[in-house]
Amino acid sequence: MIQTKVNINIAVDVVKALSDQSLQSNIYVMDDSVLESRNQGTGELCTRCQPGQTLLWRIYALDLQTPVAIKNIEFIPETQTYDEKAIAYVKDSVEADATAVVLSDGNPDNRTWCGILPWIRQGHPYRYRLTLEAGKGVYSVLSIDTLSLEWNDFTLYDVEQLKKEEKL
Amino acid sequence: MSQQVTVDIIVDIQAAIRENSLENNIYLIDNLRDYGSEGEGTNRLVTNIEGGYWCDYSQSYDVVLNWMCVSLGSLPSTLPRNYLKSRSEQLFAQLKHESDKIENADGKVYNLNIKTLNLFGQPLTADEYEEDSLSYLYPQISDITGEAVDEGVIFPAQYGTPISIKDGWYWSATVDTAKKGIYKYTLHITLFKRKKNMWIPVQLTHDAWIKVNNAPQRNGFTEAGMGILPIV
Numbered sequence: 001m002i003q004t005k006v007n008i009n010i011a012v013d014v015v016k017a018l019s020d021q022s023l024q025s026n027i028y029v030m031d032d033s034v035l036e037s038r039n040q041g042t043g044e045l046c047t048r049c050q051p052g053q054t055l056l057w058r059i060y061a062l063d064l065q066t067p068v069a070i071k072n073i074e075f076i077p078e079t080q081t082y083d084e085k086a087i088a089y090v091k092d093s094v095e096a097d098a099t100a101v102v103l104s105d106g107n108p109d110n111r112t113w114c115g116i117l118p119w120i121r122q123g124h125p126y127r128y129r130l131t132l133e134a135g136k137g138v139y140s141v142l143s144i145d146t147l148s149l150e151w152n153d154f155t156l157y158d159v160e161q162l163k164k165e166e167k168l
Numbered sequence: 169m170s171q172q173v174t175v176d177i178i179v180d181i182q183a184a185i186r187e188n189s190l191e192n193n194i195y196l197i198d199n200l201r202d203y204g205s206e207g208e209g210t211n212r213l214v215t216n217i218e219g220g221y222w223c224d225y226s227q228s229y230d231v232v233l234n235w236m237c238v239s240l241g242s243l244p245s246t247l248p249r250n251y252l253k254s255r256s257e258q259l260f261a262q263l264k265h266e267s268d269k270i271e272n273a274d275g276k277v278y279n280l281n282i283k284t285l286n287l288f289g290q291p292l293t294a295d296e297y298e299e300d301s302l303s304y305l306y307p308q309i310s311d312i313t314g315e316a317v318d319e320g321v322i323f324p325a326q327y328g329t330p331i332s333i334k335d336g337w338y339w340s341a342t343v344d345t346a347k348k349g350i351y352k353y354t355l356h357i358t359l360f361k362r363k364k365n366m367w368i369p370v371q372l373t374h375d376a377w378i379k380v381n382n383a384p385q386r387n388g389f390t391e392a393g394m395g396i397l398p399i400v
Contacts, residue, residue: 073388074398107220113387116396118399
């Protein structure tokens with residue numbers, strides 16, 4: 001394996017995301033995979049990776065001052081429909097009590113999001129829901145469904161593009 | 169959530185100078201009200217700091233603590249940095265006023281090259297000394313000492329900044345979040361009182377506390393160590 005670890009970095013414009021109550025266009029995700037991932041720097045990043053690699057997700061607030069942390073990453077089962085437009089916000093699971101104190105153990109900053117990619121089907125994007133927590137309260141939790149991982153050992157060519165360039 | 173922590177120190181300068189004490193004339197606020205800090209807006213603030221550690225007990229992320237003085241009794245700090253200077257230059261030219269002076273803690277006197285204004289942006293005349301509407305020089309933190317510093321819980325230092333509301337200086341410290349407990353620290357604050365056309369320092373102190381908590385860094389997928397990604 002050429003690369004044992006793939007870093008996926010997430011940058012969020014927190015103030016704008018909270019104002020819009022949406023992560024659409026307010027999230028920039030990029031990875032350092034040596035294989036060509038698609039849609040770098042967007043909320044539709046499809047990270048090209050290989051089974052056995054460790055993937056590590058990190059998050060940064062664009063202005064460095066607003067609080068943001070990864071609350072959850074869950075892989076969406078193929079049988080479940082997902083929202084192409086990506087953006088939902090999770091309201092029910094968050095305590096509405098603004099004065100609730102975050103216990104050290106429940107602190108999302110004390111969670112590291114990394115894991116080893118298992119043996120998956122090639123050429124198929126595995127979508128995951130990224131849930132972020134920015135501050136506290138009912139409106140602080142935002143999700144996005146359009147990120148994915150993909151394993152393929154072959155190079156993807158855009159046939160139409162090749163035809164245009166007269167290479168095909 | 170990896171944001172920096174800021175403690176705002178609001179000083180009622182006129183009252184503090186009159187009483188020669190900050191005790192009833194200081195209001196402390198931090199940005200962690202919803203994260204366990206107590207005593208917001210009072211003179212007894214306990215800032216709650218949450219930290220994390222890896223399996224070898226090394227610190228997993230940084231916590232930065234900043235202190236900023238806010239003055240009750242000065243022209244707003246959001247005015248452009250050279251407001252006083254440019255107003256003063258007009259006054260020196262038109263009205264032939266002299267620049268104010270400042271006495272340093274070691275007794276030396278320096279030219280401030282500004283003309284003190286009142287809260288309306290108007291110059292004070294030589295005869296009147298409008299204590300209530302005088303625009304005081306901003307309070308400055310000259311040191312941070314005490315148990316929290318001696319025990320190595322916080323490592324404070326003074327930094328320069330171009331940001332206007334910090335008036336050129338601010339104090340900042342990283343926190344050793346491995347040291348669980350409640351620690352006191354002392355803020356050494358210098359106010360300036362006015363005598364004729366000279367500013368004279370008044371050194372006062374005030375105590376505040378930080379409470380440090382920590383928890384082990386866990387893997388978000390397994391709640392323990394690293395494992396296989398849960399892809400279905």
